[in-house]
Amino acid sequence: MAVSLRLPSLSSLFSPSISRRYPSVLRRRHHLRTPSFTARFSAQSTVPATEKVQEGGVTPRSQDFNAWYLDVIANAELADYGPVRGTMVIRPYGYAIWEAIQDYLNVKFKETGHSNMYFPQLIPYSFIEKEASHVEGFSPELALVTIGGGKELEEKLVVRPTSETIVNHMFTQWIHSYRDLPLMVNQWANVTRWEMRTKPFVRTLEFLWQEGHTAHATPEEAEKEAIQMIDVYTKFAYEEAAIPVIAGRKSKVETFAGAVRTYTIEAMMGDRKALQAGTSHNLGQNFSRAFGTLFTDESGQRQHVWQTSWAVSTRFVGGIIMTHGDDTGLMLPPKIAPIQVVIVPIWKKEDDKAAVLNAASSVKDALHTAGIKVKLDDTDQRTPGWKFNFWEMKGVPLRIEIGPRDVSSQSVVVCRRDVPGKQGKVFGISMEPLILEAYIKDKLDEIQSSLLGQAKSFRDSNIVDVSSYDELKVAISQGKWARGPWSASDKDELKVKEETGATIRCFPFDQPHGIKTCLMTGNPAEEVAIFAKSY
């Protein structure tokens, strides 16, 4: 594997302390001019391939996880900063990952009986105030439109931070009897939250998500729906994103503003911090009471509907980066990779070029026909070594190399992104379409499960079972997750947060058997909770 060409990192352009803070990076970047880090790394850049580019690649993950994360986002061309503080431009490669997430979930949502629709993003301010805990949770984060068409508005409008309020306003007009239930809808939309500390994908002023909203005739049905949707997310995380999330219930303190119960999937990132990667809320009758969302039940009684809402956002892309990436860059699970296989043709003599490109092109066509997402990088403005680095940075699971000798032997070289060096490189795989196709599909499956397996081992080796607060403190101070029996008060939970920085991520669905005593109070506890520092 060629390593001669390495690329300047975002963090290397700034002092670590600056690159760690998003707003500072933003301000500084505007002083940067041609060629910027992005341009230098673009396949179509002005910098000729022969020019010596700064060595080093991204900041090592172990050295500064946050700088590494920002470097990968910049160098793999996933996102860029928008002109307004805390906003993000999702670039085509990053957006393609989001499209893969959408494609999978959209099918699952429809299979489970939901229809897509669209609610307006401008919400009267008075709506937000109707549900007491909801306004408390969201009012500090609101973006308000106060001027429209050149005039001061009579009522300020909220740019939606989430849609429960407007959804209920509309549900009151559509729901009348039990026959109108369940009402199950979803929307793919942008939402705006005035966050103070932002980080690309993980927490941005505006982000993309889907938000499901349902109304039911009984509390049991609503609960079943909330569980069903967290299960859909869990399955997606394991099977598609290769992220071994832990699914469970949020503590009261961490429950969504306006929900009765919040279910969550919690993922362990490469720095062992937890990322809340998706949530599903049983809203009970909180919003239906606030908005008067009533139905006539089978016995003719008027009742408030029982509701759920659930969401996954572009934050998930951040979770994928921080779960699988390494010092070489991004590493994508095959099932959500926009490009699963990149073909790099290699020739030195001009005489060999036609034959090599010809073979590469046939291989590409064969794989494409087999339904594999394949790209042939046949530009001659870059060296093969440069291309290897570039596509590794972009996390493409497999690389196929084809040189003149491969053409003579009618074979190719296949390299795995997840197995570095010679170990991941296999020579002499036949070019014969059916053989190659079967081999590639097999390897992609292997990579998919290998990534999940590795993430699982990493996760499991970093969760410590604790039975006392002291043990919990040790685990957290080592950067690990602590799992222990918990039945203490909200106040105790907040004390843990204050003293250790860790919060209850969830009471996992998967619970150990047997009698438990609370790690904080020594009282009987019914469940273990997982504590961790989080994003």
Added chain:
Amino acid sequence: MAVSLRLPSLSSLFSPSISRRYPSVLRRRHHLRTPSFTARFSAQSTVPATEKVQEGGVTPRSQDFNAWYLDVIANAELADYGPVRGTMVIRPYGYAIWEAIQDYLNVKFKETGHSNMYFPQLIPYSFIEKEASHVEGFSPELALVTIGGGKELEEKLVVRPTSETIVNHMFTQWIHSYRDLPLMVNQWANVTRWEMRTKPFVRTLEFLWQEGHTAHATPEEAEKEAIQMIDVYTKFAYEEAAIPVIAGRKSKVETFAGAVRTYTIEAMMGDRKALQAGTSHNLGQNFSRAFGTLFTDESGQRQHVWQTSWAVSTRFVGGIIMTHGDDTGLMLPPKIAPIQVVIVPIWKKEDDKAAVLNAASSVKDALHTAGIKVKLDDTDQRTPGWKFNFWEMKGVPLRIEIGPRDVSSQSVVVCRRDVPGKQGKVFGISMEPLILEAYIKDKLDEIQSSLLGQAKSFRDSNIVDVSSYDELKVAISQGKWARGPWSASDKDELKVKEETGATIRCFPFDQPHGIKTCLMTGNPAEEVAIFAKSY
């Protein structure tokens, strides 16, 4: 065809003058309570099927086109009013039509080399001011965020009305040399324009659209791209939406704020008003000059890039309603219909029910397997007659009826939505899957081309060739489109608008041969223009 059950119309609940105005309707609707017009028309409504519902259906199209349009939108459950004046909730059935539009165009955009991505919707106010004609065009329509996170912002933020400004801001960071060009991206997004006169789908405060943005190294390439994309839209309109749009170039007066040339597709609605259904702009260097979007060309010179932008929005759904709908409701071209075939099982005796439902279910499975979008309406809360009306209102192209006698003869009855009464009804079509599938596919194709054919005849019989201003005035006063040679001034064009209410919709690509003299001035004219009143 049963006509016993008809439904209350939105307009019948209000005086015509009120239903004609969106804001008034909005205010009045809030006084309406259960059962609202929407509820009464819902398949899952509280109103039992036996209850006598008001006769009449929608307002006849010929009587009041606008009231008819609003009635269809309400009764076919396409959209509803949002709580903020001029906003719209797109309901699942309306959204499914938008999804069909997205599915087709998204593939075409990718095939023509574009990548999806996402730009933030909040734009610094100063950006809008950079391109002189752009700010003039858009500043009266802006929604401004002035408060974020509880604080007054230093700089007001614009909620995007379109993205050329922020796109150029980002392009300056990504484009450096001719090797970075062409840069071709698209985004599916919401946009906000503070419109004073709104109408569901056609003109709303917030709407959904796609906006393509490209940058090129030469003016020829940009021009070619702008033409390519209006061609994509034209093909979509004809082949999928069965709308025979007229494609052409906008006059200078009607050109997009900031563009050098705007291409458009203009559709004739059922009331013969024109609807601008999609536009593609050659932006020249207007934005690249304003934002300094430069590249180094092959000879090493710095140049401003040449750009395009192009968009189709949820307005297109309005175009479909107003092109094909009739007094029975919506009529959908099979290629974009969320449901292509609805099966209505019919039984009287409880003994027959199982056999009928069983047969209906087999037919459904067979058609579904064949890739046909089919729905079985097997609820027993509604009579068959009610169901006929309901699905006709929703514009489903084909209905299959299955009763006990059909089960015995192993056949079905097939009814076309576009051919009313007995003429559209064929008995004795075999249930045998392969025969039925072939028959249904054939009929769907027939309906698709029949709808286009009808819309074409309607269009052509309502375009009048004129050679003088007097003839133009007559044509317009008859509600028709006028086509005539034009080389007069912008001032003359504005005079026509003032005196007749008609504007130049486009100079069509398809031009008659021969020498022409301007209908207004008698001077030589190179092209004919089409004048019409428009939405």
